[in-house]
Amino acid sequence: MRYEIEVNGQPRIVDVPEDMPLLWVLRDMLGLTGTKFGCGIAQCGACTVQLDGFPVRSCQFPMEQFDGQKVTTVEGLSPDRSHPLQKAWIEGQVPQCGYCQSGMLMAAEALLREKPQPSDADIDDAITNLCRCGTYPRIRRAIRVAAGMPPA
Incomplete structure (x- = not known):
């Protein structure tokens, strides 16, 4: 088709x-x-x-x-890693193996568009992707940084 x-x-x-x-x-x-x-x-x-x-x-x-x-x-986020989430991911050294990270970024971007200042509970509810390396604390910090919030 x-x-x-x-x-x-x-x-x-x-x-x-x-x-x-x-x-x-x-x-x-x-x-x-x-x-x-x-x-x-x-x-x-x-x-x-x-x-x-x-x-x-x-x-x-x-x-x-x-x-x-x-x-x-x-x-599609950006051609040169200039999207705020990509910058925060790099700055916070979020990935360990990195395999899950593209899906995490896409879920995080949708979250920030819906809730520009998400609570930790909002992040937990929106990011249901699995990370075998367990980088969840770094993911949360990066989302907060990209949102212009303190990294907590």
Whole structure:
């Protein structure tokens, strides 16, 4: 099937099976490898992207659900790591292995757009992604820094 989607502000046309998950369209068809495959059952969040500004787990949603939608991947945050979250992530040395971080960034960006000054409870509620390295305290600090709040 032929689908039209906007990815990181660019209109794209892909010809893929209707049941192909968005994750594989992004990685294999469009070469956007920042979005990672983690668990394949929408639990870990490594594959998190934004669909019309809302975080979604791209591994479980078939392409037919995304036709005509706007998708933002980690590559769409900024071309040069200048997004406040990216700066805070680097400054705070958030990643350990880094595998989950693109999904974390996409969930955090959606949170800050919805709640520019989130509480720790807001962060905990919004960031449901899994990090095997356990960098959650650094993630929380980076989100607070990006929001212009004290790192706590």
